[in-house]
Amino acid sequence: MNPRDVAAETERPAPADAAVRLRQAAFLRRFVGRRDELDEFRQALDRRPDDVTVLAFYGPGGIGKTALLQRMSVEAVQMGRDVVEVDADLVEPTKEAFAAAAAVPGPGRVVLLVDAAEHLNRLEGWLRDRFLLSLPPGSLVVLAGRQPPSPRWRSDPAWQDSLVVRALEGLTEEDSARVLTDAMTGLGVGRRQRMAFAHGHPLALRLLGRDSGHGPANGWNPSPQAVGELLRRMVDPPPSAVHQQALEICAHVPDVTEDLLRVFMPEQAYEVFDWLRRLPYVSAGRAGLRMLPVVAKAVDRDLRWRAPVFYLSMHKTLRAHVQVLIRDRPEPESLRSAAIFNQIQGHGSWALGFDWSDRHDSVYEVPCDAAGIRRVRALAHTSLDECGLSVVDFWLHRQPDSFRLYRSAETGETVGCLALLQLGRWDAAETAVDPVVRAVRDHVEAEGGLRPGHRVNLMRFAITRNHSVERLTVLPRMLARVTRDVLSQERLDWTVLAVRGDARLKLLLESADFTRLPGTPHPEERVTLFGRDWRAGGVSQWADLLDDRMFHGFLTPDGASVPRATVFSRASFDEAVHDALRSWHQRERLVDNPLLHAAFVVQSPGDPEKILRGLIVQAVESIGQDPKAKWQRAAVRATYLDGGNTQQAVARELSVSFSTYRRYLKRGVERVCWYLWEQEMTHVARARAEQTRGGSAAAAEPLAWPGGRAPARRLSGRDSGAKGTG
Template sequence: MAGLEHAFSGPDDMLVGRETELAHLATLLDETGPAVMWVQGVAGIGKSTLLGRFMRDAARGGARGLWLNGREVEPTPEGFLTALGEAAQTRLDQPRDLAELVHVQQRAPLVIVVDAAESLRLLDTWLRDCLVPQLPRGARLLLAGRHWPATGWLDGLTGREVRVLSLGPLTMSSALQLLERRGFPGVQAAALARRLHGNPLAIQLAAATLPARPDFRLPEASLQHLMDALTDLYLADISDPLLRRLLEGASVIRRITEPLLQAMFPGISSDDAYARLRTLDLIEALPDGLVLHEVVSEALKRSLLARDPRRHSHYRRRAWQALVAQSTTSGRSELWRYTADLLYLIENPVVREAFFPSNRPELVVEPARSDDAASLHAVLARHEGPEGAHALWRWWQVMPEAFLVVRDAVGRCQGFCCRFDSQQAPPGCLADDPVTAAWGRALRDSPLPDGQRALFIRRWLGHDDGECPGEVQAACWLALKRDYMEMRPALRRAYLVLADPAPYSAVAKTLGFQPLAHTVPVDGLEHTSAVLDFGPRSVDGWLARLAAGELGLQDDTAWLDRQAHELVRRDRRVALTPLEFGVLVYLVDHDGEAVSRTRLLEAVWGSDYQGWSNKVDAVVVGVRRKLGEEASCIETVTGVGYRFLSTGISQSECARP
């Protein structure tokens, strides 16, 4: 994501029939052109290829391009500016710092390109309301994504023109031209053009798989079924069985790295595996790993799950183990990559949709303005009693910045959310509100560790639905995930309150919310409070636990502190020697696998160790002694070595706040 030279543009000969679109993009470079342009189109339609060609042409005319891949950018203001600064090879703390880059450009335009913009939905409001208004004269923002931009982009940017370029299928003549360019004779090209939906990626796959099958008749099917069929052919054409396995494994992970390949395919050289995958034309090389085209990846994943669900699960489990091990030692700047990698492993739609929504937003969530007071008052009067309305109105008067407003397509307030960092709220207001007073008592009974924070989600209410599930609630929850991201790694807990928790019970259980012991009476109605304890590793550790639960694994971070090299029990910490820690971590990272003494010697003592293998046995004895009653989690495998079983660790003995 560090600049234009890393942009994936696809084969140049894949760009056919896009002259009109290129001319439309060229208006960005005009002094009187738009400040923002969105390129919208389905996956595989050629957005990245089009943007790459446009930016190469623009660079020849003197323009400077800063290319960001939305999948690689942490969806927070700090994360976006950091990524943009890396692309520009400078430090950017505020959007206004872009003025210096434009000044260096003199009269040539600066174009900020954000590909895969759908991955930055958590950042949508900030991009629109903070970044764009501060774009200096001469700077342009070009975004490309699957979804049509939210209404606020088209109606709410005063003085900033926004244009949308919808990238549709290739025309029949363009598809025919592209097929002929890829080597298909006229008659065959005409037959294929009618079935490939004008999708450039489908044409690329057809060109890679069908020439060797002159008698194969491509069925008339939906684009997804067509891509599945072509991907199966693509996989079948790979003569190297190891490369086929590697490609299948790559389909379950977000990015391909050598450590992940080593974990998923033990016994195979990760260098060799990485080099083999890099030769494939459907894999993009980025600075921090390889990425398989998402459409092909999804097709391969569906095929693998249908054919061999156990292998599909095995790959995901091994990837999770490696990612958790890497994330526990990563720095703040690297943390999002591992968090996004873990999120990719989670298939539960409740969690995936919370961070990466698949649909276009119909409602916009933004900070409340002073002129929203009447609308907020109307929502409170409609759904709250006098006591509840008074408490929330007091928060509006004291901390208006705590309120987010949900707006419809014409800007009307459809609801709100009130949330704030407990440490930033006036103590008197916390004590006067019966709900936050109860949360304060809970925090006193179970104090936060030093340096950690709690998010109070005081209330969300929709104009029509109140606190009930609906579009307003969904929009508020998505906005709250941005708070989660911005407050991590210090965010430890989130508190919320509901008059009727029943509609949310299943989701709350999935996400890990636990009800507090005592309800809170408000307007004569008992309200239920719930708390989500993210754990010592904040949001990242919470996501690791969610993925672990889905994969049938246990998150070792609850009982093993990899940074401190200590076992974490409810009432104490137990230090491990370097050899004990090394042996235990290696066994944990190979959960369920019989590990030989020789492998442990090579991994922990080093490949040049010449001593006796009974050294391993002595260290295992020490680890078991320190594990105490849970020593049975390390099994002896006769004639081989040892096996770690995560099911042997009791989470009830782990340290809790």
């Protein structure tokens, strides 16, 4: 054999080594972002050789911790350092097992990379005080886990110069776009929706990028398989059904407090709140707990598909609680609650991409003082003509308290202003100067005029700096002010909004059931008026309509409005059943009972009152199907359906003690509630299934995903846990 051939054979890389290099090259091509973290790592590699440095990176599952460690490993090897890699998830959490897995190959400066470091919590003291100090001087340790090191370690003076702790955030928009482009090979639709859902989360970007999803012809919604995989990778199974419910509440509502949880779980609120705040994808903000956006969307969407009836009931209970906060709390908290109201209604497709959450509290509202008047004029100069400027000056003099300024929390700059006028009578000067007020007056008077002591609220100006992205953050803060005024103030006949050329806002208002008023107040201002007459339909009806549109979408397949059967929470349903029984012999009260608008009544032909009475009788008689419950049936029938006697008399008639009678009555009424609740759930599910089979392309979130209808969900102990939600 030729000696040269032998030399060439020995120099040729082994097939395994070549495959490793190919995989490493592919990994490096696809690795995106994390510039700050890599800079921190490179600086740590160059630090003095007489100490052990620890970098601790933490974040939720899928945020890119493992990929970051792999990139660091490549760089350390290229710099000639010995690298030891340990996956703590695969190592028994004992001192001996970890020491063996992290054994240093020699006396030189080593780079130790530990993934899934949260599994070493029980060993942290030993790791900090013994193992790390035994490493060769100049070694670098990188810990990556779902939780940061303990407060004790972070506050230890001995580690003050040697421990660096960093939270891993989502990728930037530019880096997210690169990851999604790489993952979306062959898929051309839904790019914007995928970006919005993933919110910079690397794992979500890659999973959703490969997901064909479902939705309208030109749209995209994640498939159940993709959502399920995201949840498996990001969310550990909750320890109980109560914890699962708390997770779903936190996904649906921003700024969850212990008070809110107490509405659903009064006995476990403290324990569950403490559990939530420790989750790696939940952060503690100024006003409560907030879930990582991608996790919140996945949890919320999964519940909506898996348990649609329970989902809508939970939503209505949360919305009603938020309305109470809007009415009863001081203005700052009331205003924040109004923003939450808008956000939870924004789970529907009509939310149109506004940043309802303001996750970082980037904008805040302040009253307009003397200095603020100058800022209002400066903003108005950027977007209004001379006629508009004169109207702004007029209202600044006439109603200065109606103006609100919006400032950047980061810079303190004024980024927007709102003028929300209150018009209790038609002033000749106001209608002469302002053509918009004149047009509002003409329309209101044509519709019957203002009632004595009532008023119109007019959003006359909503001005922002000329930054389209900034406007999508500022405008929701302004709309929160409008929503608060609608839901908290009495004696309000009309709410009118003057919109200047904002197509997105116009579509939002139409979806929220504000009517486009006829005519153009002033052609040069290009203003369109949207109004709602609260005399024709009150706030309660409007909130119910928004619930329907959040859940069902804007229109049904034939273009008609979604059927308006009332959707109950379990607690409000039980309360209505109790009231129906108590008013059995008082028809004037029974005809006002909310159950007359329940699905099992609305969807049945005939007189609603007769249908309701018949179903209640069936529910009472059904108790007797259980031989052990015959006394419960007798107590309910004698007390409510037969009537005419006091409860003490009924107890004597049944030949039982009063306490025993009360126990029978309580359990019998519970059985009636349960029977009727099952009827209600059956009718709601049937109606929704018929809508789904109709192929509603306009429905916001179809409840049957490709591959078959969602399995029917029997309400069990978990659902009855919402019984006290009220």
